[in-house]
Amino acid sequence: MTKIELCEIIDDVTESQPGTVNGDEVLTEIEGWDSMSVISFQSIMNEKFGLIFTGKQLMSAKTVDDLMRLVNEHIEG
Amino acid sequence: MSILKVDMRISNAAKNPLDLSEKQILVTGASSGIGKATSVILSRLGARIILVGRNAERLHAAHSELENSNHIIEPFDLSRIDAISGWMKSMANRHGVLHGVVHCAGVQQTLPARSIRLVDMESLFQINVYAAIALLKGFRQRDVHSPQASAVLISSVMGLVGEACCITYSASKGAIISLTKSAAIELARDGLRVNCIASGFVKTPMYESLAETLTQAQIMNIEGKHILGIGTAEDIANTVAFLISDASIWITGTTVVVDGGYTAS
Numbered sequence: 001m002t003k004i005e006l007c008e009i010i011d012d013v014t015e016s017q018p019g020t021v022n023g024d025e026v027l028t029e030i031e032g033w034d035s036m037s038v039i040s041f042q043s044i045m046n047e048k049f050g051l052i053f054t055g056k057q058l059m060s061a062k063t064v065d066d067l068m069r070l071v072n073e074h075i076e077g
Numbered sequence: 078m079s080i081l082k083v084d085m086r087i088s089n090a091a092k093n094p095l096d097l098s099e100k101q102i103l104v105t106g107a108s109s110g111i112g113k114a115t116s117v118i119l120s121r122l123g124a125r126i127i128l129v130g131r132n133a134e135r136l137h138a139a140h141s142e143l144e145n146s147n148h149i150i151e152p153f154d155l156s157r158i159d160a161i162s163g164w165m166k167s168m169a170n171r172h173g174v175l176h177g178v179v180h181c182a183g184v185q186q187t188l189p190a191r192s193i194r195l196v197d198m199e200s201l202f203q204i205n206v207y208a209a210i211a212l213l214k215g216f217r218q219r220d221v222h223s224p225q226a227s228a229v230l231i232s233s234v235m236g237l238v239g240e241a242c243c244i245t246y247s248a249s250k251g252a253i254i255s256l257t258k259s260a261a262i263e264l265a266r267d268g269l270r271v272n273c274i275a276s277g278f279v280k281t282p283m284y285e286s287l288a289e290t291l292t293q294a295q296i297m298n299i300e301g302k303h304i305l306g307i308g309t310a311e312d313i314a315n316t317v318a319f320l321i322s323d324a325s326i327w328i329t330g331t332t333v334v335v336d337g338g339y340t341a342s
Contacts, residue, residue, distance in 0.1 A: 013191070
């Protein structure tokens with residue numbers, strides 16, 4: 001997955017306008033990134049990529065870059 | 078009360094009301110969780126179980142845990158809603174009438190409102206609700222059930238109280254509670270009792286996969302609401318046994334809450 005694709009998913013789950021998230025953000029500073037959007041993110045990852053993330057794993061990601069690494073580790077793993 | 082029921086009570090007076098010997102019970106979702114625990118407990122009470130699930134291999138594994146070896150493996154995909162009635166009729170022709178049906182197969186769904194799509198609702202309702210209705214439709218056919226028979230549907234505390242991200246799941250489990258009442262009224266004339274169980278969270282593979290997606294704080298929140306702690310599949314299966322057996326002969330259209338105190342507060 002590319003970082004652009006990840007940002008589009010974050011825009012989607014936080015109900016932001018497309019292009020709002022640019023990839024440099026701290027996740028908790030993105031408006032709408034909360035427990036609901038985390039569950040939406042889990043659902044999309046499972047449906048589109050067959051990846052299952054635990055709540056603990058996602059909570060450990062502090063930035064969009066952390067999340068990108070986590071996703072790619074899962075895809076490669 | 079019908080004369081038949083009174084006669085039955087007299088003839089069964091000396092019998093353990095929980096005895097299920099000579100009874101044949103169909104259990105859906107029998108390969109794991111509440112369905113498997115139900116199959117085990119009903120088999121210990123003497124019932125012959127028809128184990129239903131999609132995967133024959135997993136059903137065989139569950140079968141090996143049952144008391145006695147006279148049980149039947151019946152692989153079937155319950156998403157084939159319109160085929161359920163004919164399948165039940167053919168099953169009764171092959172194996173004899175059913176004295177009970179327990180619908181344990183179910184799907185859990187955790188989705189916030191923002192992510193709910195029609196496809197999510199349909200996939201959930203297909204197994205949790207549509208299959209339940211189709212099983213009752215099939216069960217009520219004259220040649221499919223014994224003169225006095227019992228159906229038990231598994232609902233959830235989520236059908237009684239709310240929780241974030243459970244809109245679709247709550248709707249499906251609330252539907253089970255509602256349809257139980259109408260089905261009980263309509264199917265009493267066929268000799269069927271229909272009840273459901275509102276289950277709290279119990280340690281099953283389904284709960285384990287739900288817990289995996291939650292944070293520690295969310296898990297502690299759920300577990301803390303169960304005054305008696307998280308339950309086991311056997312806690313639900315024991316109540317199924319009661320509702321299937323003659324011990325509950327005067328109970329129909331009701332929801333038995335088995336939740337370790339979850340809904341008490």
